[in-house]
Amino acid sequence: MKNDSKPVYVTRSSMPSFEEYADMIHAMWNSRWLTNMGYLHEELTERLKKEFEAEHFLLFSNGHMALELALQSLEMKGEVITTPFTFISTTQAIIRNGLTPVFCDIDPVRLTIDPEKIEDLITEKTCAIVGVHVYGIPCETRIIDSIAAKHGLKVIYDAAHAFRVRYMGKNIANYGDVSMFSFHATKVYHTIEGGGVVCHDPKQYSRLSRLRNFGFFYGGLDGDQLGVNAKMSEFHAAMGLCNLRHIEQEIQKRKEVSEHYDQLLGKAKGLQLFPAIEGLERNYAYYPVIFLDNAPKSRDKACEDLEKEGIIARKYFYPLTSAFSCFKGRSDQGNTPVAEDIANRVLCLPLYAGLSAEDVEWICHIILN
Numbered sequence: 439m440k441n442d443s444k445p446v447y448v449t450r451s452s453m454p455s456f457e458e459y460a461d462m463i464h465a466m467w468n469s470r471w472l473t474n475m476g477y478l479h480e481e482l483t484e485r486l487k488k489e490f491e492a493e494h495f496l497l498f499s500n501g502h503m504a505l506e507l508a509l510q511s512l513e514m515k516g517e518v519i520t521t522p523f524t525f526i527s528t529t530q531a532i533i534r535n536g537l538t539p540v541f542c543d544i545d546p547v548r549l550t551i552d553p554e555k556i557e558d559l560i561t562e563k564t565c566a567i568v569g570v571h572v573y574g575i576p577c578e579t580r581i582i583d584s585i586a587a588k589h590g591l592k593v594i595y596d597a598a599h600a601f602r603v604r605y606m607g608k609n610i611a612n613y614g615d616v617s618m619f620s621f622h623a624t625k626v627y628h629t630i631e632g633g634g635v636v637c638h639d640p641k642q643y644s645r646l647s648r649l650r651n652f653g654f655f656y657g658g659l660d661g662d663q664l665g666v667n668a669k670m671s672e673f674h675a676a677m678g679l680c681n682l683r684h685i686e687q688e689i690q691k692r693k694e695v696s697e698h699y700d701q702l703l704g705k706a707k708g709l710q711l712f713p714a715i716e717g718l719e720r721n722y723a724y725y726p727v728i729f730l731d732n733a734p735k736s737r738d739k740a741c742e743d744l745e746k747e748g749i750i751a752r753k754y755f756y757p758l759t760s761a762f763s764c765f766k767g768r769s770d771q772g773n774t775p776v777a778e779d780i781a782n783r784v785l786c787l788p789l790y791a792g793l794s795a796e797d798v799e800w801i802c803h804i805i806l807n
């Protein structure tokens with residue numbers, strides 16, 4: 439038994455010092471401009487535009503609204519080919535737009551949508567592919583983009599896990615037609631609650647900027663879009679500006695923890711760790727482990743044993759979103775045996791800057807013995 443009794447959670451939000459945050463909000467506090475595209479909002483927008491090397495970038499109140507409105511701004515009808523191995527938000531954003539998800543199986547190593555299985559699912563109703571860069575592992579963007587071009591489909595990436603990921607020399611935001619990022623408190627980079635969209639078409643950008651503000655044209659009285667309120671407040675933007683100063687160190691510290699796990703788990707039989715992918719620069723957002731048949735123990739036993747010791751690992755993503763009861767009658771469950779198998783075997787281990795070496799050793803000891 440470990441001697442200190444504080445539970446270890448799967449993640450811990452990064453935070454600036456209280457003084458740094460107070461300093462960031464000071465001028466805004468006095469000005470009483472609290473939301474509606476204030477100074478901090480505009481400054482964060484500019485900084486993130488540079489971060490993503492993007493021409494068009496918009497902030498949102500959260501990642502889900504960013505994705506839902508990004509899909510809406512593409513004005514599509516019909517079927518969307520997507521992965522069931524994701525957070526429920528991805529599938530909800532599709533269905534809430536009146537689109538039908540068609541679930542495609544995943545690649546057993548990358549865990550992202552399997553491009554070889556996409557074309558079989560294309561019908562005359564297909565309008566788009568929604569891929570997820572799950573755990574910050576990039577989808578096979580080159581193949582997906584070429585399938586989409588051949589069939590005239592849009593490509594939307596849920597990049598909620600992929601802040602600061604680079605792939606084949608480019609920021610991950612610059613693949614496909616649109617990418618959504620989540621800046622939720624549990625993500626690598628966060629604004630407490632928040633999200634962002636990178637897109638490449640100026641018309642779509644303008645529709646999207648109206649959708650986030652009730653469909654209004656700025657300064658005007660009319661709106662031509664059925665919008666919502668999905669604006670980010672100044673307090674959230676302030677947290678984002680502070681956290682952006684520290685993101686480099688945050689990722690470096692996560693890398694160290696992650697490499698410590700690799701050292702201790704890498705030689706064990708039956709554990710499939712983060713895939714080696716050519717051209718990938720990682721963000722160390724998650725530490726997923728897949729427990730194969732010859733692992734020292736099953737995923738569920740490992741999770742249970744960890745919990746007994748106050749270590750809260752998470753079964754991300756179990757169950758598949760295609761199995762959720764709210765989607766009954768709205769979509770077919772599809773035929774995704776690989777995704778189902780992975781969902782039954784995957785466990786995300788605690789990973790955050792400041793997770794101690796002793797905790798990492800203790801976690802690995804429990805998994806291996």
Ligand SMILES: *Cc1c(COP(=O)(O)O)cnc(C)c1O
Nearest residue numbers: 500501502525527598620621622
């Ligand atoms: C976190 C997350 C979202 C939703 O983002 P929020 O900011 O929490 O609304 C969507 N998709 C995936 C894969 C996520 O992990």
